[in-house]
Amino acid sequence: MARDTPTLETPFRKGEKVITTAALPKQNKGAKGKIQLANGLGVWRRYWVRFNDGQLVGQVNHDDLVRPQHKELWLQREEEKAQQASQTAAAAATPKDTAKKTTGGPQIPEALLERSRAAKARLLG
Numbered sequence: 001m002a003r004d005t006p007t008l009e010t011p012f013r014k015g016e017k018v019i020t021t022a023a024l025p026k027q028n029k030g031a032k033g034k035i036q037l038a039n040g041l042g043v044w045r046r047y048w049v050r051f052n053d054g055q056l057v058g059q060v061n062h063d064d065l066v067r068p069q070h071k072e073l074w075l076q077r078e079e080e081k082a083q084q085a086s087q088t089a090a091a092a093a094t095p096k097d098t099a100k101k102t103t104g105g106p107q108i109p110e111a112l113l114e115r116s117r118a119a120k121a122r123l124l125g
Contacts, residue, residue, distance in 0.1 A: 008070055008077065011045055011062065012038055018049060018065040021074060026055050032068075033057075 004010075012018060012035045020031045027033075033051035037058075040046045045062040066074045 006067065006070075008066065008074060012047055012065065012067075014038060017068055018047075019068055019071060020049075020060075020064055021066050022064045024057055024060060024064060027051055027057060 014035055014037065016035045018033055018035060020027055020029055020033070023029045024031070031051050031053075033049040035047050036050045036056065037048040038045070039048075040062075046058075047060045047062070047065065048056060048058045049060050049065070050056045
């Protein structure tokens with residue numbers, strides 16, 4: 001029976017070689033290691049990884065690891081995310097239709113404003 005080709009989202013299995021995509025406790029970004037234990041449910045996946053220097057680090061998030069053959073694909077995805085974030089930030093920074101805007105505060109009904117003016121006049125004389 002043929003195995004499915006793993007993707008970036010495919011859970012790691014025990015014994016798979018991985019590379020870190022973020023700095024971890026006792027390990028730098030780009031450290032190489034091997035999965036010792038895979039646990040977690042659904043999208044909450046965690047791993048114990050033994051790195052090449054002998055350190056064993058637990059509770060490593062799935063998003064902090066990548067298979068060596070998927071490193072280039074991961075880099076492309078991160079660049080796309082950064083571009084989308086910059087486009088979203090640029091779109092949020094450009095002013096929309098300013099003619100429709102009045103004031104930045106909440107709109108207070110005129111009847112309440114008139115009551116407030118009358119009370120001030122009554123109190124101040």
